[in-house]
Structure formats: structure tokens, C-alpha cells
Amino acid sequence: MLTVEGLRSRYGRIEVLHGIDLTVTSGEIVTVVGANGAGKTTLLRCLSGVQPVTAGSITFRGEAFTSVPAHRRLKLGLAQAPEGRQIFTNLSVEENLRLGAFLFNDERVHRDMENAFNMFPILKEKRNQVAGGLSGGQQQMLAIARALMGRPACLLLDEPSMGLAPLLVQQIFDVIQGLKALDVTVLLVEQNAFGALSIADRGYVMETGQIVMGGPAEDLIADPRIREAYLGI
Amino acid sequence: MPELMQFLFSGVTVGAVYALVALGFTIIYNASDVVNFAQGEFAMLGGMIAVFAVSAGMPLPLAAVVAIIVTGLIGIGLNKLAIEPARGAPVVSLIIITIGAAIFIKGATKLIFDKQLHRLPAFSGDTPIQLMGATILPQSLWVIAGAIGVFIGLWLFFTRTLIGRAVLATSNNRLAAQLVGINIKWVMTLAFSLSAAIGALAGVLITPITLTSYDVGIALALKGFAAAMLGGMGNPKGALVGGIVLGLLEAMTAGYISSQYKDAAAFIVILMVLFFMPQGLFGLKSTDRV
Ligand SMILES: Nc1ncnc2c1ncn2[C@@H]1O[C@H](COP(=O)(O)OP(=O)(O)OP(=O)(O)O)[C@@H](O)[C@H]1O
Ligand SMILES: [Mg+2]
Numbered sequence: 001m002l003t004v005e006g007l008r009s010r011y012g013r014i015e016v017l018h019g020i021d022l023t024v025t026s027g028e029i030v031t032v033v034g035a036n037g038a039g040k041t042t043l044l045r046c047l048s049g050v051q052p053v054t055a056g057s058i059t060f061r062g063e064a065f066t067s068v069p070a071h072r073r074l075k076l077g078l079a080q081a082p083e084g085r086q087i088f089t090n091l092s093v094e095e096n097l098r099l100g101a102f103l104f105n106d107e108r109v110h111r112d113m114e115n116a117f118n119m120f121p122i123l124k125e126k127r128n129q130v131a132g133g134l135s136g137g138q139q140q141m142l143a144i145a146r147a148l149m150g151r152p153a154c155l156l157l158d159e160p161s162m163g164l165a166p167l168l169v170q171q172i173f174d175v176i177q178g179l180k181a182l183d184v185t186v187l188l189v190e191q192n193a194f195g196a197l198s199i200a201d202r203g204y205v206m207e208t209g210q211i212v213m214g215g216p217a218e219d220l221i222a223d224p225r226i227r228e229a230y231l232g233i
Numbered sequence: 234m235p236e237l238m239q240f241l242f243s244g245v246t247v248g249a250v251y252a253l254v255a256l257g258f259t260i261i262y263n264a265s266d267v268v269n270f271a272q273g274e275f276a277m278l279g280g281m282i283a284v285f286a287v288s289a290g291m292p293l294p295l296a297a298v299v300a301i302i303v304t305g306l307i308g309i310g311l312n313k314l315a316i317e318p319a320r321g322a323p324v325v326s327l328i329i330i331t332i333g334a335a336i337f338i339k340g341a342t343k344l345i346f347d348k349q350l351h352r353l354p355a356f357s358g359d360t361p362i363q364l365m366g367a368t369i370l371p372q373s374l375w376v377i378a379g380a381i382g383v384f385i386g387l388w389l390f391f392t393r394t395l396i397g398r399a400v401l402a403t404s405n406n407r408l409a410a411q412l413v414g415i416n417i418k419w420v421m422t423l424a425f426s427l428s429a430a431i432g433a434l435a436g437v438l439i440t441p442i443t444l445t446s447y448d449v450g451i452a453l454a455l456k457g458f459a460a461a462m463l464g465g466m467g468n469p470k471g472a473l474v475g476g477i478v479l480g481l482l483e484a485m486t487a488g489y490i491s492s493q494y495k496d497a498a499a500f501i502v503i504l505m506v507l508f509f510m511p512q513g514l515f516g517l518k519s520t521d522r523v
Binding site: 049050069070071074075079080082086088089090098099102103105146147 | 395402405406409410411413414
């Protein structure tokens with residue numbers, strides 16, 4: 001579904017991605033774990049087209065994707081729930097969801113919104129409230145639900161568990177696992193390596209702008225180096 | 234009493250013009266957080282282009298439409314040539330660019346047209362209408378109807394249409410707007426063309442009453458800005474109420490104190506708002522991210 005080859009990106013003069021290779025196959029949950037500042041967010045920003053790529057290529061569903069403008073990528077099936085949630089704080093919960101389906105104007109929008117409310121009932125309760133007033137966990141739910149409103153084939157998730165209480169983290173991970181049943185392929189970026197690897201099929205480990213390891217999630221969880229560096233075991 | 238009514242009528246008339254200019258501010262501000270100080274020049278262009286279209290032999294309604302469309306295109310040009318290339322610069326820089334653009338438009342108008350005062354025939358004649366012991370020009374009713382019509386249109390646009398909400402979303406979070414598939418360049422083009430067209434409409438409507446020339450834009454921009462600040466930047470309802478209140482303040486100042494102090498009203502309003510209620514009368518409470 002998604003193939004990244006030799007991807008490089010920089011902020012000003014400082015290169016932060018030094019040639020990333022990665023693939024995501026349809027139906028998988030793939031995770032990229034790595035410490036603070038490894039470049040995980042930058043990678044997802046490149047995939048969504050909001051960060052310039054200096055070298056390498058992105059192929060999505062067989063199409064060259066590297067120079068497709070950001071606003072066209074959702075139409076081609078790639079959505080992102082970005083780091084820091086980035087919801088529309090001045091608009092209501094319902095307006096946020098409606099804008100998630102900005103590209104669509106059919107009766108499915110209504111059904112998708114009901115599905116989102118079933119997935120996160122608290123959002124239904126708060127549907128008319130201003131999104132900026134939601135708690136951190138509710139904002140994260142809204143960010144995921146908004147991304148799903150765009151009917152993605154592949155969803156990029158950037159640290160959905162960040163800053164959430166353990167119970168909420170579990171709920172969010174359960175939802176992500178449930179996306180498989182909805183035919184949504186997932187690329188999940190996390191600092192919470194254990195949680196992410198527990199629900200993923202495959203994983204990559206990223207360190208200072210490079211992929212240093214990759215493989216089936218259960219192998220990574222079992223790997224002593226990973227256990228030491230990322231799982232704190 | 235008739236005196237008061239007379240001041241009220243003239244206050245509401247100029248207030249409606251300020252409201253129209255303020256509504257123009259609202260759209261661009263909503264799309265980009267930029268206060269476009271070339272907004273007054275759009276009103277000036279609307280009046281001037283209509284004047285010259287009429288003198289070239291066009292019937293008035295056609296001249297008005299031409300003025301609005303041409304000014305809308307100039308708005309798009311301003312965005313494409315001056316704002317879009319500087320995107321990513323701080324909002325303050327963009328605001329300064331709009332001030333530069335205002336000076337440029339004014340200078341270009343002086344060269345292309347002339348330095349004279351011009352008038353446009355009133356839409357429905359010049360016979361004053363008697364009302365509650367005072368008189369009001371038919372053209373004033375056009376101006377007021379124009380402000381109310383544009384207000385209702387914009388209010389529906391922002392609250393009822395998906396594209397209107399996309400404009401709001403773009404100013405609220407440009408990154409997220411792109412991620413949901415909104416073409417933010419297109420939103421900016423839309424905002425500039427719409428707001429230039431509304432400015433031009435204001436110019437066309439008021440020229441039969443106040444006359445126009447190449448240099449009327451700055452005063453209109455400042456008054457419209459004061460009105461938008463008073464109502465709360467970004468809120469169409471605020472722009473309408475702010476415009477009318479400012480117009481009334483000016484008319485009362487001119488009527489009961491001295492017309493010399495009329496223009497001071499706008500500046501006092503700007504200062505008072507900045508000091509005592511920076512959000513304005515209807516300003517959105519800025520909800521911070523958690
Ligand atoms: N806007 C920016 N300007 C300059 N440098 C940046 C910018 N954003 C990130 N960086 C740098 O790029 C590198 C990678 O950052 P990135 O945010 O992609 O890492 P990350 O893996 O997502 O980290 P975290 O887990 O903290 O979210 C870091 O060294 C960071 O300091
Ligand atoms: Mg990050």
C-alpha cells in the first residue's frame with residue numbers, strides 16, 4: 001500500500017531524515033517506534049505532504065506520491081491524525097467531524113458520523129460544544145474520528161497515546177486495533193513502544209533519522225536490545 | 234427631535250458603509266488572521282471604476298457589476314502577487330504588505346484615472362423621503378439594504394455552508410485544514426476575491442452620496458477597521474453592529490459637538506477597544522488548546 005524509499009528531509013540546513021526505507025502492506029498495522037526527536041513526526045509530515053522531501057520517493061497504492069500537494073493526498077486515501085491533535089479548536093465537535101469529510105457530500109457522511117459517535121460516545125454527548133474545550137483524551141478521539149471521516153485506506157497516527165491516562169491509552173489502542181475490521185491500514189508512530197508493538201503486526205525502530213531495525217512486532221518485543229532501550233525491561 | 238432623527242439617519246447610512254468595509258475585513262481575517270488594510274482601496278476602486286464605466290457609456294447597473302467583478306479580480310491579484318509569495322512570514326509582515334499594497338493601489342489609481350472628485354448618479358433618484366420628521370435619501374436605503382444583505386449572506390456562508398466552515402477551519406489550523414483535504418491557497422483566493430467584491434459594493438453604493446476620488450480608501454479602511462475591532466474582529470455580526478455604532482457615534486459627534494471632531498470618534502473607539510475590551514463586543518473567546 002505504502003512504499004517509502006531513501007526518504008530525506010530537512011528543516012532549513014539541518015537534515016533530520018537520512019534516507020528512510022519502509023513499507024506498509026494493505027491490512028497491516030505497522031508501527032514506527034523511537035525516542036524523542038528521532039524524526040517520526042517529520043516522516044509522517046512528509047507522507048502527508050506538509051513537509052518538503054529533499055530526496056527519495058513515496059509510492060502510495062502504486063502511484064508516485066512524492067510531489068502530490070497535501071490537500072490532494074486524502075482524496076487518494078491517505079489520512080493523518082497528527083501529533084498534538086490539531087483539531088479545529090474554535091469549531092464544534094460536529095463541525096470538526098464534518099470537515100473531516102470535507103471532500104464528500106453524500107449520505108454516507110451522516111452514517112460515518114454516527115459510526116464515529118458509536119466509536120467514541122463521549123463525542124456524541126459533546127457534539128455541539130467547542131472542540132477547544134475538550135479534555136486531552138477527547139481531543140485525541142476527535143482527531144482520530146475526524147481522520148476516519150475522510151474514508152482513508154491508510155491512516156497515519158502520530159503519538160495518539162501521548163499525555164493520556166493509562167485507561168484512555170488502552171481505549172485508544174483498542175480502537176486502533178479495531179480499524180483492521182474497517183479495512184483501514186495503519187501506520188502508527190509511538191514513543192510508547194510496548195503499547196504500539198503489542199497491537200502491531202510489524203514494527204520499525206527509528207533512531208536519529210534512520211531506521212535501525214525492523215521486523216514482526218513479536219520479534220521486536222522479544223529482542224533484548226529493544227527491551228533494554230525502549231521497553232525499559 | 235427631528236434633529237436627532239436626522240443625525241440617526243445619517244449615522245446609520247455611513248455606519249452601513251463602515252459595516253460593509255468591516256465585513257470585508259472579516260472574511261480575510263477569518264481565512265488568514267491577516268488584517269487587510271487595502272480593504273478601503275477596494276471600496277475606492279469600486280466607486281472609481283463604476284464612475285469611469287458610466288462615463289464610458291455603460292448603464293449604471295452594468296457599471297456597478299463591472300466595478301465589483303474587476304475589483305474582485307484585483308483582490309485575487311493582490312493575494313497572488315503579494316500575499317501568497319510571502320506566506321509563512323509572520324502575520325505582522327503580511328499586514329504591512331497590505332499597507333504597501335494600499336499605497337500602491339492608490340498611486341496606480343491616481344495615474345490611471347485622475348485626481349478629481351467624481352460622482353455617480355443615485356440609483357433611485359435624489360428626492361429625499363420624509364420619515365418621522367426627518368429626511369433620508371433613497372440612496373441611503375440602498376446602502377443600508379446592501380449592508381444587511383451582505384451580512385445575511387456572509388452569516389449564512391460561515392455558519393451554514395461547508396466551504397464557509399472550511400474558511401474558518403483554515404484560519405483556525407492551517408495544518409489540519411490541509412490534512413482534511415482543504416486547498417488553503419484556494420481558500421485565500423476565495424477570501425480575497427469575496428472581500429474585494431464586498432468592498433467594491435460599498436464604494437459603488439456610497440459614491441452617489443459622498444463622491445469619490447483616488448484617496449478615499451485610507452479613511453474608509455481605518456473606519457472599517459475601527460468598526461471591526463469594536464464588534465470583534467472576525468465576527469460578521471460584530472462587523473455589522475460595530476459599523477452602525479461607529480457611524481452613529483460620528484454623526485452624533487458631528488451634530489452635537491462639532492463636525493471637526495467627527496473623525497476623532499473612530500480613533501477614540503480604536504483606543505477604547507484596545508484598552509478595555511480587546512475581544513470587541515462579539516469577539517470569539519479564544520479557546521486555548523489543552
Ligand atoms: N519545525 C522544526 N524546525 C527545526 N527543527 C525541527 C522542527 N521540528 C522538528 N525538528 C527537529 O527535527 C528532529 C526530528 O523531530 P521530530 O519531531 O520529527 O521527532 P519525533 O521523533 O517526532 O519526536 P517526538 O517523539 O518528540 O515527537 C528533532 O531533532 C527536532 O529537533
Ligand atoms: Mg513527534
